Amino acid sequence: MMTFIILSFMGFFSCQDNLVDYESGDVKVCIQQGDEWLHDFPLFLGLKKKNPPQIAVWIEDTDGNYISTVYATYKIATESWQMNGGNRRKEALPCWCYSRGVRYSDGLYLPTKDQPLTDGMTGATPHGSFNVKLTPTDKLKKFVVKVEINHSTDFNDSYPKSAKEGDANYSGGKDGSGQPAVVYAADVDLTSGKKSFEAKLIGHSSPDGTSGKLFTDMSGLTTALNIVKHITVNIQ
Amino acid sequence: MRKPILIILLFFTLLSANAQQKGRIAFASDVCLGKSVSVPSCTPFEWHATGLYQISNRLSVGAGTGVAFYEKTLLPLYADVRYIISKPHFFTSYVECQAGYGFEFSNKANGGVYINPSIGVQHALNDRLALTFSLGYEIQNLERLRTYENEYYKAEFAEKLNHSSISFRIGLVFN
Numbered sequence: 569m570m571t572f573i574i575l576s577f578m579g580f581f582s583c584q585d586n587l588v589d590y591e592s593g594d595v596k597v598c599i600q601q602g603d604e605w606l607h608d609f610p611l612f613l614g615l616k617k618k619n620p621p622q623i624a625v626w627i628e629d630t631d632g633n634y635i636s637t638v639y640a641t642y643k644i645a646t647e648s649w650q651m652n653g654g655n656r657r658k659e660a661l662p663c664w665c666y667s668r669g670v671r672y673s674d675g676l677y678l679p680t681k682d683q684p685l686t687d688g689m690t691g692a693t694p695h696g697s698f699n700v701k702l703t704p705t706d707k708l709k710k711f712v713v714k715v716e717i718n719h720s721t722d723f724n725d726s727y728p729k730s731a732k733e734g735d736a737n738y739s740g741g742k743d744g745s746g747q748p749a750v751v752y753a754a755d756v757d758l759t760s761g762k763k764s765f766e767a768k769l770i771g772h773s774s775p776d777g778t779s780g781k782l783f784t785d786m787s788g789l790t791t792a793l794n795i796v797k798h799i800t801v802n803i804q
Numbered sequence: 805m806r807k808p809i810l811i812i813l814l815f816f817t818l819l820s821a822n823a824q825q826k827g828r829i830a831f832a833s834d835v836c837l838g839k840s841v842s843v844p845s846c847t848p849f850e851w852h853a854t855g856l857y858q859i860s861n862r863l864s865v866g867a868g869t870g871v872a873f874y875e876k877t878l879l880p881l882y883a884d885v886r887y888i889i890s891k892p893h894f895f896t897s898y899v900e901c902q903a904g905y906g907f908e909f910s911n912k913a914n915g916g917v918y919i920n921p922s923i924g925v926q927h928a929l930n931d932r933l934a935l936t937f938s939l940g941y942e943i944q945n946l947e948r949l950r951t952y953e954n955e956y957y958k959a960e961f962a963e964k965l966n967h968s969s970i971s972f973r974i975g976l977v978f979n
Contacts, residue, residue: 688952691963
């Protein structure tokens, strides 16, 4: 019986393949989780669950023109929110939504259930650090990798649940964001010979999601600043 | 691919060796439908075959395998513990827990941990055959490769899926 158990465990672990292989010249976008990666989301009767953040990764040219989405979490990409009280959550990742510039039938820039984001760009929300591999073509030499990250119900004193619609710190009500999404950017130049590009925090998004504007005053943000520890773009 | 098959063969070898102890071995086979409670959601459909060895009047342990259809087709291999919680009646109730691993054999996915605690009832159709119904909570993890390509790049990432579902099983136990 012991042999059976040992063989079973050997079998379990030997069957795990590395799904993503990197070759020379590939670009690895590494998002390293911070202390606030998982956030308490209220369920009912005081019960809470640990929720990972919503994330979008996209590429712009050096003039700020949107090129393409690389990755977006499944919930925002397919409008699969749970317990959101009907809120479409336009405040979740507005910078990405407006950069993309696709307006849907309800006037919002958020993908819908009927018109979700392209399947290959979407993934289940990662519960920890994760990587995305890019194999650039000749058309991509200098570009900006942008990452927008947001927790729902991440309220603090500056962005309280009690804020009213129209207030500067209104973030979608009791099921909204609380602290707005934070945006990181890395300027990547594949011709420079550099092997690593660190993404910098460049601002936060519109708290209520009514625009794609970037706000550089980060004074009201607390835990949202620790959702990620580092974002780096490494050239293999 | 070879190791899981070897493990399954080993399991059935062990089981057939024990089958000499007539009356203590039972085989169970069931089909399962799930109601997903996770996002992304996926409704699983499964068939399981389990060999059980009766340790006492109430407690049986064993192992099983089968096939599970999620986004990918998985081959689960699991240990099984079943405990009868009531005296034999028209319906005899039991609790059961299956725990193991769902294997996936393509090169664009990995299987993951499989756990399914459940509560059920069994109804004896005759001395050797019983019908079972159970309700459980199933966890099945898996990982798959996602790719997207346009004129600027090809993107790839590994998506980890943690599926949770309410499982409904109907099956037969052959004593």
